Amino acid sequence: MISVIRAVKVFESLSDTECAELVRFMRIRQYEAGATIFERGKPGDTMLVVADGALSVVMPGPRRRNIEVARVGVGEVVGETSCIDPAPRSATIVAALRTTAYEFGRKELARMRLLAPTVATALVAAVVRSVTLRLRRVDERIERELAGHLAARLPELRQTTPSTSARTPSQRIPSPTSSKMGLAGPSTWTALLGRLRGSA
């Protein structure tokens, strides 16, 4: 069991001892092939580490059929951010094969904070590291995409009179869950998208 946890990329900063401790707080779950494990939109506060078998991440596609958008295999994890910040599941996950997984959730994290506090902070730190890396990649991708758009449309944009200020949202853009902490972010992208739409 420990070797599976040890192999999870998100947990690579945890020591062997910390992995062994983490395992003690996990539950073994078995799923038959085809079983629905997470449902898109439903509240979730647990993560799963695949020990055997595989999970399918599915989304509704055209003609009312499900499309597999990703496969989660042995040694991979889903839902690790939900342990720390519970949120509606972003996609439906079904067992592609008969699967064994280790479950760990917000309740287990709370217990671990009391019983093994240094492991709890190591785990949260590991997730934060992973989230920070992913955030940087997404931000870079957004900038690349928008730079591509703007470069293509710059002559048109320069001709129109920009009446929107950088802070005016032009349409209903999904806004981040408000939080007293941390940077707000999207108003620049909102403005850029507004300018693109205005010139389209």
Add this chain to the structure above:
Amino acid sequence: MKASALRSLLSGYSSAELDQLLAATRSRRFPAGTWLCREGDPGSSCFFIATGAVEVVKYLDGEEHVLATLQPGTLVGQTALVEGAFRSASVRSVSATTALEIRRRAFQRLVQQASPLAQHFQEQIAVAGIRRLRAAADQLALVLARAVRPSAKRTATVDRLALAFIQAGTGEWDIPLGPSAGPLPSVRKRVC
């Protein structure tokens, strides 16, 4: 800066915890118009705004964009508490501002002790990062969906798939978002 002065700004911490937090931080003063940090710099501290106000600023195509104005009680620059992060934006004081600076080493020492304060603080930082990631994923999905406009008919499906892929890549699990060959990554059409 006294613990009692912070109490109104920081909810959920006990007096003992606030004292501990103060011990791990340094009080800084920023006159109006001065920079707390600059975009692209390797940051190693975050700032808790105690009085005054700051602006988060980004430069795009040489133009300055103010992304947000932050009031007392806000934490800014917390990704610097994680190794190897660069400042994703600049932060400038709008009016005379005092801030508590928390340096990465002090934060890591605090976290190693795993005290209730450290856990509480670390969780707030984690939640802020997670929510930013989710918001960024939404934004990217929108940008990609807009990029793919072959015809009006495809848009709804493409929107959903783009959103799915991006949510998939950045929400719950890790799918590498490499340089785009096209706006929409390939989707395995396995029907379940």
